[in-house]
Structure formats: C-alpha cells, structure tokens
Amino acid sequence: MTFLATRHRSSTARSASDPSTLYRYFAGLDGLTRAIGEELMGRAMDSWTATGAWRADLRALGLAIHTSYLSHPQAALLTASRVPGRPREIEVDETILGILRGAGFGDADNVGIHHAFIDLALAFAALDAGALAIKDEVREADEDIWLSTYARLPSATHPHIAATAHLLADRMDLSAYPVVLDTLLNRAEAQLAATRNRVTGTE
Numbered sequence: 001m002t003f004l005a006t007r008h009r010s011s012t013a014r015s016a017s018d019p020s021t022l023y024r025y026f027a028g029l030d031g032l033t034r035a036i037g038e039e040l041m042g043r044a045m046d047s048w049t050a051t052g053a054w055r056a057d058l059r060a061l062g063l064a065i066h067t068s069y070l071s072h073p074q075a076a077l078l079t080a081s082r083v084p085g086r087p088r089e090i091e092v093d094e095t096i097l098g099i100l101r102g103a104g105f106g107d108a109d110n111v112g113i114h115h116a117f118i119d120l121a122l123a124f125a126a127l128d129a130g131a132l133a134i135k136d137e138v139r140e141a142d143e144d145i146w147l148s149t150y151a152r153l154p155s156a157t158h159p160h161i162a163a164t165a166h167l168l169a170d171r172m173d174l175s176a177y178p179v180v181l182d183t184l185l186n187r188a189e190a191q192l193a194a195t196r197n198r199v200t201g202t203e
Contacts, residue, residue, distance in 0.1 A: 038086040041084070065092070097111075097114055121181075
C-alpha cells in the first residue's frame, strides 16, 4: 500500500511497528479498503484528459482506470468489487454519465452503458491483477502452457486448437480488456445512431 504514503506518509511509517496506527486515520479495515479504492480512482482521473469526443474520452478513461488498478495488483484485488462512495470515485461516475449525456444518450441508456462500462473496467482490473499478484515463476509457468501443452495438441484430435496454436500463444497472455471495451463502445455507438435515426425518421 505504498501509494497511500503520499498522503499519509507519517502514519504509514509508524504502522511498520504499530499496525493500529492506520486505524487512527481510517474507520477500520473497511475504511482503509474504501480509501484505497478512492486513491486508485483518483489516480485514474488525474492521468486522463477529456477531448470532447465522447467515444475516445470513454475509451481513454476506461484504460486509465484499468492501468491505475494494475499498477497495484494486490490493492486491485482488494478493492475492485467495492464501492468507496468517496469524492474521487463519485467524480469518475459523474464524468462518465456526463460524457454519455453530452453525446445524446437518454438517461435509461446512459445508466445502462455506465453500468456496463464501470463493471467491465473493474472486472478486468481484478482478473488481470490476479495474474500479476501471483509469483513470477507461477505466472510464467501458466503462460508457458500455451506453448508446452496447447501448441502440441495433435490436429487429428484438436484441429481448431492446432490451427490457431501460434496465435493463441501470442494472444492469450495479453489482457482482452481493450478488445472488449471497444465491443461495448461499438454497441453504444450503434445504439446512439439508431436512436437518432428514430428521432429523425431516417430508419
């Protein structure tokens, strides 16, 4: 939790010998967990800049959230499923909803897309952080399975895996988050276009 030291340097220094020191600043473990989630969301917002292009802005914000959480894998695992309800997290939600409303989405569509967007970012943050949180040798052994096992399956019994084994080995160790994020944004873009067509009678 070293990233909290920037705001609570003296308390974290003392906590090495007295863990209870942290709870003078946070309302128990739950309060500390919420503060960590708040910090991760704040760092995402601080690294993001709006351009006014709704799709590009949402994509960049989603990637910023994902990157912020993966910078601290253990913290991501601890907080990805939590709702801090604090100012920086609220700022993220307000920003997402504002981008969508500004693009022309109705409130019901807006909330649905917001829900999918934030859950997707946090779900992949937790999934990808899980891989980063394990020991290097364990992660490397898992990654090697695509070559040591999948790539050696015979085409007679596993023709589809055999045909794509080299691609699987190159791809499966990467996060699928950018691809799935683009899929969500594609759907949202099509949804917005369909709504505009209905309004203008150009369907």
